[in-house]
Amino acid sequence: MKRWLWWPLALGLALAAAPVHVVRPGETLYRIARTYGVPLEALAAANGIADVNLIRAGQRLVIPSEPSWPADWGLAVTPWPPEQGRPAVFRVPVGVNAVRVFQLEVPVARGVALVPVPADTRPGLHPFVLEGAGLKGELLVLPGGYGSENIVLSEEKNALLDREKIRAEKARLLEACGPWTAELLGPGPWRWPLERVEETSAFGTRRSYNGRPGGWHGGVDLRGEEGTPVYAPAAGVVALSTELYVRGNAVVLRHGLGLCSGYYHLSRRAVEPGQRVAKGELLGYVGATGLVTGPHLHWEVRLLGQTTDPAAFTRPDLWQALAPARAAGR
Structure with missing residues (x-):
């Protein structure tokens, strides 16, 4: 032909x-x-x-959506175009040491930067800079397609909505996640933390509580009976194992590259701070502690402090794009 x-x-x-x-x-x-x-x-x-x-x-x-920068830059972004709330992998040319975008500076490890796209990022064009090479361009971001929901809380649970305590808890989680490190502690794709996966509330859902706006859902809620085992989706180090005000019994893992993951509302915890865990190792059990309306697992992932869709890390294409950084972190 x-x-x-x-x-x-x-x-x-x-x-x-x-x-x-x-x-x-x-x-x-x-x-x-x-x-x-x-x-x-x-x-x-x-x-x-x-x-x-x-x-x-x-x-x-x-919308025809080819990247706007010259091909001879040697820059590839996966997935293209990126979406609100889901990570993007920048494979950058030699000499680039960081990507500056969304008011964040993301370090490069072995030619790759794992960039969070915040869930509240405005769809459209956003400027970026490849630090060390003096290259500037524009990144197209698509809407994440998130829905909305209203959660009805009892008077007892509604009384827990203390803004100061919520802010203090967030600060503690950010501290637990720690700084960016170049070592990725284990390969992907990640597994789901429960054997049976049934989402009851997706990441990014715009939420209100008793009719009052409450931001977006920063994780994934998974259905589970009280006492259901919760497993590590990837290798990591336990950064936090304690009881929190809103999230109840909580475990937080650090994974490297600015990634940390949280497992909340547990009935019991099975790990201690500083413990190194392997993929599939027991972390605790599903419960209904903290600010909840019933037993479930709230699974949360943060990348450089930004809440990010956990499901993205279960997909092979992300890890294929991350291959150079992953190989050095084994």
Whole structure:
């Protein structure tokens, strides 16, 4: 088959996997193109628009989403485009020692930086700098597609919503997670901490409590009967094993590269601070301690202090992109 006959098929396959934007009242094609960092002409061509002034509210536009920086930089970002609340792996050129983005400076280990994309990051273009190489570009971030929920608390549980105590607990968790280290303590992909995986509340869900806004859900809630064993999803060091105000009986593991994971509302804890654990080792048991409405496991992952979708670390593609850093951390 002649090469030119493949072009419509290749374009169609690429656009089928591309993100989609639904036009809002008052939006222009120019503004949408600028938001997603794509040329106006490319956006029009991808959607068969002959007149760039004629779009309508509710129209679905496919966004062609190739990176905007020059190919000769030698920069690759996985996944592309990244999404709110999920980590991105930057494979950077020689000489780059850090990636500065989202008001964070992420160190590079063996040519790779594991970058958190905060869950409240605005979708669209964000500037980044490759420190050590003097290169500046723009990173496209897509919406995470998060839902919302209202949690009804009893008067007793509602009384626990003390903002000062919540802030103090968060500070303690950040301290437990510790500083960034170049060593990754074990390979991935991670496993789920329960043998039976059933999500009852997804990461990133925008929450309210008794009708009052309460931010987003910083972890994954997994259904489990009281006493269900909880296992380490990856090798790590126990940074915290104690009882907390909101999270109840808690265990926190450090994994390296600025990664730590937390296991909350436990009925009992089975590890002590400073203990090194292997993937699959028992951490404790599901419970209903702290600020909860019933027994479950709240699994939380932080990357450089930012809560990040735990499910992302169970997927092989993330670890394939991390391979250079992973190999040195074995």
